[in-house]
Amino acid sequence: MSTTEMTRSDLAAITLEEASAFIWREAELLDRQDYKAWLPLFTPEGLYVIPIEREAEDRAGELNIAYDDAEMRAMRVKRLKSGFSISSAPSARTVRTTSRFVLEEAPDGGVLVRCAQMLVEYKFERTRVIGADVTYHLVRTGEGLRMARKEILLLNSDDPLWGIGYLF
């Protein structure tokens, strides 16, 4: 991003094109498991949340599958890339697509993007499909778009899952 763009972009609304490009790039990073490149895509206070309960009330006051701040995300990535976690060395392979984007302005000038994600995982000759509603809270920073929050509501969040050794 050029300096002139950065100056202009400080106040510019985030467009669907920018948001979808960001989300697709993120999806590709996750499928390649380039988690070190994924971590800086969050704001320092950003949250990565995978809830269990279908209705959002107070995610912090509920049990979640993951409720990660920056420190937990960094530890999680370290764990997944360490080679010592049997569920992630190797993990299932994944391919995901993201679509059905709906943008809504966020009070802080960023956007909330609600979208659908279809992820296929494969390990031990077993293929599984997981659908999810994903909500991104994106904000514009001097370094480009960043996630203030990413919340992944799996289609079967409140029913039995299985050991998952990769990131959504």
Add this chain to the structure above:
Amino acid sequence: MDMPTDMTRAHEDYASLVQDDRVHTSLYKDPAIFDEEMERIFKNTWVWVAHASEVPGRNTFKKSFVGKQPVIVTRDKEEKIHVLLNRCRHRAATVCEKKAGKTSVFVCPYHGWSYNLDGKLRSVPHASVYGEDFDKDEFPLVSLRTEQYNGMIFATFRDDIEPLEDFLGSAKKWIDLFMKQGAGYPVKTLGEHQFRFPGNWKIQLENTTDAYHFPIVHKTFLDSLDAETGNVFDVLGRGGWVEDLGHGHSVMVMMPELVDLEENLEAPIPERFADLAEELRGEGYSDHEVRRIVRAVGGGGFNLNLFPNVACSMAFFRVLRPVSVDETEIRHIAIGMDGGPEAGNRMRLRLHEHFQGPMGFGSPDDAEGWERVQRGSAAGDDLWILVNRGQAPIIGHAAGDHVTDVSAETGMRAAYQEWKRMMSA
């Protein structure tokens, strides 16, 4: 899958599959054995179905299982707990498909038969066609014998086995210790992680008192802890032990200093709880209360394994449900303080998420390890599973002259001896 009875084994054959120090591989993979286990074990003993806080008031319910049979745990309008088969007495439809909630009646969706929460058949649409001799009292939801101990609700198909308290026996003391995590408040459930793994239920049963795997399988969890907490989780190096409690139950103590959470309150508050302690002080809790709550929030130092399907595992309930010979469902139920400080319960939730569940730093590696056991058991039909580690008691241990090393397979041997007794009875 039901096997014809002439294909099932004689009782003495089951006995030969469990020796004092090993069990036969067929216990993991023979569907006929699995079917017999559902009959001879899960229909013949006390099976855990719920915690009392999951049916928190009058007219509440939650779904559960006894073995393979779906049940509803209810608290009726007189606050009495019932465990009912989830099957309409008319043509078998389930009468409840909601996980939990509040209602005063279950209405079968098929023909509208309705039942009270105590199981009584309340009304039948167009009853007159049945004729005058139709007696509603003959068709309640089937109610299982139900008893509870310290909030843990168990049910059984058998009316003639020992009372629950006798079944629990010396495990009761450990349940009481476990419930000290309420810090003086009643213990309540805070939510649950659910996951399945493609493997036999006994592989998970074994794991709850298996300290031997911990530093290997959970290396990445241990690496994520601060030095002080990592030291607490040095489970093989803290003088712990494993103890056979009878009836297939066992306890594995990994952190002896965290057995009784009401002791050692004067010990320094660990660094990772400093912020919580500060927040509690700010809310007006006394120094004693702060210490008691903080220590409870950190969780217990032992795993109590109750045969056949539940464990009080450090800071949560671990419940297994056999689905098929090579499929098992696990629930890790978080617990906290009912009426206690929100900050404390929030921290318990975050600690639970750290290790447990489909994406915790611990459970996925456990599940992968168990699946590997099931996959490996496809090889070597004539081989045995070794559970011979640490048979000799530790001489001079403070816990008594009967306890074995913390990494001993004593808990597994205890469970398999109970398995053998029930399968060959």
